[in-house]
Amino acid sequence: MKHLLGIEDLSRAQIERILDTAKSMKEVGGRRIRKVPTLRGRTVVNLFFEASTRTRTSFEVAEKRLSADVINFASSTSSVSKGETLIDTTKNLMAMRPDAIVVRHASAGAPHLLARHVAASIVNAGDGAHEHPTQALLDAYTMRDKCGRVEGLEVAIVGDIRNSRVARSNILALARLGAHVRLAGPPPLIPPGIERLGGRARVTVANSADDAVRDADVVMMLRIQRERMTDDQAFPSLREYAILWGLNARRLALAKKSAIVMHPGPMNRGVEIMPEVADGAQSVILEQVENGVAVRMAVLYLVLGGGEAAA
Amino acid sequence: MTTLIQGGRIVDPANRVDKVGDVFIDDAGRIARAPQKRSGAATGADRVIDARGTVVAPGFVDIHAHLREPGEEWKEDIETGTRAAVAGGMTAVCCMANTRPVNDSRGVTELILARAKEVGHCRVYPIGAVTKGLIGESLAEMGDLKRAGCVAVSDDGQPIMSAAVMRAALEYARGLDLVVIAHEEDRTLARGVMDEGPLSTALGMRGNPGAAEEVMVVRDIALAELAGPGARLHIAHISTAAALRAVRAARARGVVRVTCEVTPHHFSLTSESVRGYDSNFKMAPPLRGDSDRDAVVLALRDGTIDAIATDHAPHSLVEKEVEFDQAANGIVGFETALPLTLALVRQKTISMGRAIRLLSKGPCDVIGLPGGTLTPGAPGDVVVFDPNEKWTVSASSLCSKSGNSPWMGATMTGRVRATLVGGKVVYEA
Numbered sequence: 001m002k003h004l005l006g007i008e009d010l011s012r013a014q015i016e017r018i019l020d021t022a023k024s025m026k027e028v029g030g031r032r033i034r035k036v037p038t039l040r041g042r043t044v045v046n047l048f049f050e051a052s053t054r055t056r057t058s059f060e061v062a063e064k065r066l067s068a069d070v071i072n073f074a075s076s077t078s079s080v081s082k083g084e085t086l087i088d089t090t091k092n093l094m095a096m097r098p099d100a101i102v103v104r105h106a107s108a109g110a111p112h113l114l115a116r117h118v119a120a121s122i123v124n125a126g127d128g129a130h131e132h133p134t135q136a137l138l139d140a141y142t143m144r145d146k147c148g149r150v151e152g153l154e155v156a157i158v159g160d161i162r163n164s165r166v167a168r169s170n171i172l173a174l175a176r177l178g179a180h181v182r183l184a185g186p187p188p189l190i191p192p193g194i195e196r197l198g199g200r201a202r203v204t205v206a207n208s209a210d211d212a213v214r215d216a217d218v219v220m221m222l223r224i225q226r227e228r229m230t231d232d233q234a235f236p237s238l239r240e241y242a243i244l245w246g247l248n249a250r251r252l253a254l255a256k257k258s259a260i261v262m263h264p265g266p267m268n269r270g271v272e273i274m275p276e277v278a279d280g281a282q283s284v285i286l287e288q289v290e291n292g293v294a295v296r297m298a299v300l301y302l303v304l305g306g307g308e309a310a311a
Numbered sequence: 312m313t314t315l316i317q318g319g320r321i322v323d324p325a326n327r328v329d330k331v332g333d334v335f336i337d338d339a340g341r342i343a344r345a346p347q348k349r350s351g352a353a354t355g356a357d358r359v360i361d362a363r364g365t366v367v368a369p370g371f372v373d374i375h376a377h378l379r380e381p382g383e384e385w386k387e388d389i390e391t392g393t394r395a396a397v398a399g400g401m402t403a404v405c406c407m408a409n410t411r412p413v414n415d416s417r418g419v420t421e422l423i424l425a426r427a428k429e430v431g432h433c434r435v436y437p438i439g440a441v442t443k444g445l446i447g448e449s450l451a452e453m454g455d456l457k458r459a460g461c462v463a464v465s466d467d468g469q470p471i472m473s474a475a476v477m478r479a480a481l482e483y484a485r486g487l488d489l490v491v492i493a494h495e496e497d498r499t500l501a502r503g504v505m506d507e508g509p510l511s512t513a514l515g516m517r518g519n520p521g522a523a524e525e526v527m528v529v530r531d532i533a534l535a536e537l538a539g540p541g542a543r544l545h546i547a548h549i550s551t552a553a554a555l556r557a558v559r560a561a562r563a564r565g566v567v568r569v570t571c572e573v574t575p576h577h578f579s580l581t582s583e584s585v586r587g588y589d590s591n592f593k594m595a596p597p598l599r600g601d602s603d604r605d606a607v608v609l610a611l612r613d614g615t616i617d618a619i620a621t622d623h624a625p626h627s628l629v630e631k632e633v634e635f636d637q638a639a640n641g642i643v644g645f646e647t648a649l650p651l652t653l654a655l656v657r658q659k660t661i662s663m664g665r666a667i668r669l670l671s672k673g674p675c676d677v678i679g680l681p682g683g684t685l686t687p688g689a690p691g692d693v694v695v696f697d698p699n700e701k702w703t704v705s706a707s708s709l710c711s712k713s714g715n716s717p718w719m720g721a722t723m724t725g726r727v728r729a730t731l732v733g734g735k736v737v738y739e740a
Binding site (some may be wrong): 008085086087105107108109110112113127128129130131162165168191192193194196197 | 507508509510511512513514515516517518587588629632633634635636637
């Protein structure tokens, strides 16, 4: 595995290998000395063109626990407005001879463009509304950890599916691992043909949040952005959004008693998720964050050739 | 100087000609009947072009092109653009108004024509703006633009969102007998970067639904009918089955003359090509799905589409080698139009006669340009091409200053051997 551009490119066996590797990586985080020499002498660049706190921090912690040398390059502006192209920026960074580049960009396909132009391994940390593969992997890891398996799970994903890379990567990963995904959200935010992403047998679009959540094993809420209301007329108000699509205790009660609640963050408390649910006993939101480090360690280890030595 | 093009397969659909024979161009640079052969003067011409094994046809006329001069000469200029055009068999091109400054005034039109006269390799017909600055608010001086040499008006690239402005434009242009060429995309719906559908969903990019084209085509047909008989509406780069249905319905009503064109990329490619995020597959309107592409091909066959036009849109790497959603729209098209059209002939989708008509007489009739035939007296604008010659598209094989072609590296079948404008050889392979 030279790059991780998206879940789309991964087989079920590859996904499971990453999750298995993450399990042993998680053990490192529990030690008194939380560091292994695995990537000593290797350089990783975190190239972030979009504001990000948790994903960038999570990658940085993962890289440091593996003893890699870390370079953070952040730019809030797009390459075009800055006057330097994405390819130029990256080629400049290549002079530092990084082994891997972790890239976050507002444009779908930006990591794919880089993979065509530079020699380093590219890890997609979120590209536009396309994919966020490490998020889906940490979500799958968390489900496996909490539910014992992913195969056969009923997973509800509720919110702005159209603009969500988290939803796309999760649909791909969950379908490949044999779960069933129910999607729900305001109809303007359900993009055409979304079922085809995982195959119609594995993905259905529910008519309401209640229908999606009913008897689910996992309830995953997505962040809703205010701009969807003003720019796209996707829903009339945050108040109505919270009523129709938000997760409160009453709605969560429709799910299985054992159901877990997930959110990729950052949360809009009181909009898509009510505090009593976010902080409730069924919430695994903070565990997702913790598992993110282990999954990213596994991904970096595997793309930088660790897998071949172990195989 | 007289020229005899000898022994080729003459395809002249306007005259229902498809036979092996000779084409003669007289001293005045016009098509003429070949003089009788006399002993000692075997050919009766100053120059003889051996066309055996090739097709001899009226020169192609591209009614939708961007030559980028003035203003964006790093992408293309009138010299390189017309050189690429004649290499593609075009003897005349109509250049769109979105230059910098915009061709919305006589001065720009005169500049384009003067440069074309100075460095151009083929005939250049400027298209003037419909509205000042292509902003869609107030009409450009269409009358003066016509007097200066513009042959049509268009805000190409900038759909005219105000129905009231479009109505006024169609009415005003009717009085000048100018065709209004419309880029039909509702900009409030078309905010994306590719066709809307399952693929845009999978790729995580905002899509432009086919309905964005349909609603504008339906609107503009209604406005043209409101403007009354004599109004002329031409739909640029049509791309959807629904828009074609609207054009057929308008023809059936017969109130006004509605014509349409298609680009080689819209009849050759589908949105599937966008997978991989290569910006050489990004255009407006976007490449569509299979059913729309099939509808476009059918419309080429049944005559709903009047012309093939390239929308030759050169861009440099600066505009193209960037993130897909940041990249400029459009591709170069002059030099690949013929082989892509011939592919339809080889697939027996259309006849050679229709292919030539769509590239020559069809576009001439849309605008009202001379040429497009080999009738005696017509301009000596002729293309000679080998329909079977294979060649590879590469930076060095293209004459255009820009290489933004989705067919870079692909093998094409069909190549121009010679192009003549007014009897003068302007291109020879």
